Amino acid sequence: MVQFNFSERTIKAKVVYYGPAQSGKTTNLEQIHRLTDPAANNRLISLNTAQDRTLFFDLLPFSLGAVSGYDFKIQLYTVPGQVQYNATRRVVLAGADAVVFVADARRSMLKENQAAFENMKVNLLANRLVPEKVPLVLQYNKQDLPDVMAAVELNKTLNPWNRPAVGAVAMQGKGVIEVFVAVVQDMLSAIAVKYNLKEKGLDPASVPQVVKEAFAEVMKNAAAAAVAPPTLVEGEAQAPPPRAAKVVVSQQTDSLHAAPPQTGADTGLVSEELLHRSLRSNVELAEALAGMVREMNLGLGHILSQAEVLMVMREDAVDKRQAALVAIQQEATRLRKVIQQLGEPAASGEDPLKSTRPMGSVPAAAPARAVAAPPRAAAQAAANGGLHALLSDVLGGAQEALDAQEVSVDLRVPATTGLPSCPPLALRQALAGAVEGLVTSALPGTQLSLRCERKPVLLKGRDGEVKRDFLMLALAHTGNLSPDDQQRVMQGTDAGPLGQASRLFREMGGFIRFAPLPGGALETRVFLPVA
Ligand SMILES: Nc1nc2c(ncn2[C@@H]2O[C@H](COP(=O)(O)OP(=O)(O)O)[C@@H](O)[C@H]2O)c(=O)[nH]1
Ligand SMILES: [Mg+2]
Incomplete structure (x- = not known):
């Protein structure tokens, strides 16, 4: 699933190389690595069986550099082609933004190609990806071998949607x-x-043009390398091709997929922790764990800062001490839930590889987001002051954008308003995104005004309706946020900072709504859970 970070201007996407066993998927990644990253800044991670077959996946992080001002990062994965590894293929395919189908073009391999293609369609659908719509390119590989089928012939069975096909x-x-x-x-x-x-x-x-230009240098080098292959002097031992920074890890997996264990000399190059996670579970779980680490850091930061508040507070400030204790208790309870939820699949004996649980359903632990390093001042504001202090800090950070748009601010949130029960640093990031989104869409010379109130909300659930209190932060501005834009923000599909904020609010148990105000202004209402 593509991930955006507009403040850092990065786009991260995932490409999966699919195809039958031994068609050349791993070789593709090795070549891309060799041609695009001669200094071997990135590592190609291969998880192989003793027979040098891909067991789980190969992973190659790739940076295309700047594309229209965005740093465009791509994660390249391969799948194992062997029939018995279907669960792994399905997991690796999850969240793919594009697929390369590597076929072995030999006539004798036609059946394997067809079976793998059908299997790809099934696994795409299992991941709620529509095969006809997923960006797909076909590679008809091994053209150097005898008895390869012509592209027109292969197209008939492997290219129903007339996608680019390359020998x-x-x-x-x-x-x-x-x-x-x-x-x-x-x-x-x-x-x-x-x-x-x-x-x-x-x-x-x-x-297409922008990408072509970004690859121009690589294309040139690749062409030169293909034209002038290293010449071999007869009788001389062939030097192995450079395999810098490739990490091959041979592993024994679960009993179903048993392969003879083999310890590669360079196994230790990769953090054992990372591989342990990737091997034991799957790509999704590794990402979920990364999300949980972030979540724990945020939560523990909150607890520690409340503890500091307690230490410096006067003995007789009973109310404030009580509030800090309650905040600590709530945060600790929330963190315990995060851990319990993450432990659920293992506790139920479920094999994560065979799990059909979609990534998004590992609650709170798998936020597909990039949390920017929290500024110290924000942490302090969150710890010492309430919502007013946090908003002041956020607005201070947005001063440049406010000035550029000539937007003034009317902050009408009482200094006594406490924070909602959200991790303060994530809350700050989401509020900053919301303010950034609103300011950029504001008409020059207008005003952004902020108020808040406690609001009971009727929530409809499976077990009927429940009334919950929320803290509603209302941000009124005059700008050009169309109903379509608003819809996208509410649904969480908007790619801008407001959409990103909406997704973060949702992760924290909140949501966004819009209400038109008399006089043409629009009120963006952020509902946040309170204790
Ligand atoms: N003749 C020939 N062999 C190839 C080509 N590409 C890959 N191979 C070989 O095919 C075998 C399987 O390749 P690999 O990349 O591991 O396949 P994977 O299972 O799809 O990852 C290896 O021995 C490769 O060297 C090619 O274009 N021509
Ligand atoms: Mg392979």
């Missing part, structure tokens, strides 16, 4: 970068359309 000899690096460029072009165009990035400076129509 290749992956082993020699031929056709590897062409395929990669084609898939990145399709993927980024689709992302630009889906998330309406035109407004953000990335016009879908210009994507």
Whole structure:
């Protein structure tokens, strides 16, 4: 699933190389690594069986550099082709933004190609991805071998949607970068359309050219490497190709997929912790754990700062001491829930690899977001003051944008208003996103006014209706946030800072609504849980 961070201007996307066993998927990643990252800044991580077959996946992080001012990062994965690893394939395919289907073009492999293609469609659907819509490029590999089928023939069975198809000899690096460029072009165009990035400076129509230019240097190097392969002097031992920074980890997995264990000399290069997680569970769980670490850091930060408040507070400030204790208790309870929820699959004996639990349903522990390093001042504001102090700090951070838009601020939140029960640093980040989104859409010379009130909300659930108190923070501004924009923000599909904020509020148990005000202003109402 593509991830945006507009304040850092990064886009992160996932490409999966799919296909039958031994068609050349791993070779593709090795070649991309060799051609695009000669200094080996990134590691290609391969999790192989003793027979050098991909057991779980290969993973190659790839940075395309700046595309229209965005730092565009791509995670490249392969799947294991062997029939018995279907659960792994399905997990690795989850959240793919694009797929490369690597076929072995030999006639004798036609059945395997067809079976893998059908299997890909099933697994895409299992991940709620529509095969006809997923950006897809085909690679007809092993063109150097005898008895390869012609592209027109292969197209008949493997290319029902008339996608780009490229002949290749992956082993020699031929056709590897062409395929990669084609898939990145399709993927980024689709992302630009889906998330309406035109407004953000990335016009879908210009994507193919922009990507081509970004790859120009790599293409040139790849062509040169293919034209002039290293010459071998007869009788001389062939030097192994450089495999810098490749980490091969051979592993024994669960009994179903048992393979002879083998300890690679360079196993220790990768954090054992990371691999342990990736191997024992799956890609999703590794990401969920990363999310939980962030969550724990935020929560513990809150607890520690409340403890500090307690230490410096006067003995007789009973109310304030009580409030700090309650905040500590709430945060600790919330963190315990996060851990319990993450432990659920293991506790029920469920094999995470076979789990059909979608990533998003690992609650709170898998926020697909990038939490920016929290400024110290914000943490302090959150600890010492209430909502007013936090908002002042957020507005201070947005001063430049406010000045640029000539937007004035009317902060009508009482200094005595306490914070909602949300992790303060995530809350600050979400509020900053909301303010940024509103200020950028505000008409010059207008005012942003903020007020808050406690509001009971009727929540409809499976067990009927419940009334809950929320803290409603209302931000009124005059700008051009269309009903469509509002809809996208509420649904969490908006790619801008307001959409990002909406997703964060939702993770914290809150939500956003909009209400038009007389005189043409719009009130953005952020509902946040209170104790
Ligand atoms: N002749 C030939 N062999 C290839 C080509 N690409 C990959 N191979 C070989 O095919 C075998 C399987 O490749 P690999 O990348 O591990 O396949 P995977 O199972 O799809 O990851 C290896 O021995 C590769 O060297 C190619 O274009 N031509
Ligand atoms: Mg492989």
